[in-house]
Amino acid sequence: MTQPVRIAQLSCGPEYSGIQHEIDEAARQVGGEIFYPDVALKDIRRDFAKFGLDVKSPDLKLAIARAMALVEGRVEADAVFIATCFRCAEAAIVRNELRHYINEHSRFPVVSYSFTERTTSGTLLTRMEALTTIARRRALLARETQNGLTLGVDSGSATTKAIVMRDNQIIGTGWQPTTEVLKSAQEVIVHALTEAGVTRNEIQAVGTTGYGRFLVGKEIKADLVQEELTVNSKGAVYLADRQHGPATVIDIGGMDNKAISVMDGIPGVFTMGGICAGASGRFLEMTAKRLGVEITELGPLSMKGFGGRVPMNSYCIVFGTQSLVNALATGSTREDVAAAACHSVAEQVFEQQLQEVDIKEPVIMVGGTSLIEGLVFAMGELLQTKIVVPPYSQYIGAVGSALLASGFIKDD
């Protein structure tokens, strides 16, 4: 029996919020085991003073002492999960600083999360799976080239993508909006295989990722079924040819966003989610619809406009749409509105999520929204850097799956 991945929990408030068992359950479902690093009262007094962050909550002092015990090697772990109450400013400061401290001084993969009493194991599952994947599959994640003939499928919330690769080359692609999960997957697979000129029987290994990964993976008998945080990171640095050293991967998706701080292709710190749909690709879809253009035309349209002329804050998709309608009603141009929508989404991601990871260049944007030039431009402006958008960026999960799946090809 495989040993569970030991995930050290540094937290304040989950038990009194009634969600500790949800954290435990999410870890258990992906072969992980939550534990609380064992420290003594005297360690708390000493380490809290040494760390130098003068917080008042004793449980936050305990979290600091536990982080130091992990970094200094007094307690062994495979990964770290930091969790504090949503809306607690004191806890947010500690969460931020601990994540930064652990990332700087150790190789532990870290995920941080702010919870409410409504947090469920389902919302934590992908994050926990990424932690256990990084801990368990370091050798697989170190793979830099694709060998043989492999298929990757990304069953996303908005779109389903497939890629066929042969000896480090992409030879077939398939893409369509996700409707019925299995049907969409089958159709993109057929498209990719046809484009590649190969049959399903010739494929040597298959990988799946995305929301529908388990369902699709089971149906097509995938060798690799893996969450999108590690797969997309790998796909991003592979396509951008930045497999060594640091990088930051941003994926603004249809339903949630991912910001991942990567070192040598392996995620170190990552966040997933988003405060509201107003900060997701879905809002840009709605904007395009309201402006009467295809989503593919939104990027060029926004590049002709000036977002600063339209007040817009898409913190919430409903109010964001209201701002959009108001702007059009008061005579704003479609170009300016398109640019404002892109800026608003980029700003939300920047404010809500990118503060949770350590931004290191190059910054790589992937996913379907990376093809919207106005969004990439707005993100570049906010981060004051040139954003890298690699070729096939909209197929990132499928490429990452095909690449990693080649690690499952059995030698003849």
Added chain:
Amino acid sequence: MVKVFIYPATSLILSDMVARFGHTPLSSATAIRERIQTAGLESPPLQITPEEPKKGLKWAAVEVPAGVRGRMSLYGPMIEACEAAIIINDADLAFGCMGCARTNELIKFLIHQKTIPRLELNYPKNEDEGVKFVAAIKRFLTELRGAK
């Protein structure tokens, strides 16, 4: 017999003293151990569910963190029921400890709002202060009995 709320509510020593003088301590009977192997310093002895933070809405609004409201679902009723209170400020972790500073602020505020006998002391830093500390608590509890 008087119902006495103690702060920190996890202090077994304080709870024991209140009981020895014939009163009812209102506290959470959680021992603070030398080694901490639980999620928090005063991990709850009860099975807290996501319903508790909702019950805590009686004492703290929805924008207050869930951890505070979950704690208030335990301590709020005790504060409402108490007829006297002992508050020890800046207590050593080993004496008794409540993990969330924001909850602690709210608890002390709510106690201050009540017109009940209240003893508020700083945790002693040496033996002399320790002797005076115990004597003060003893006097308070004795007079409390008399007042009753």
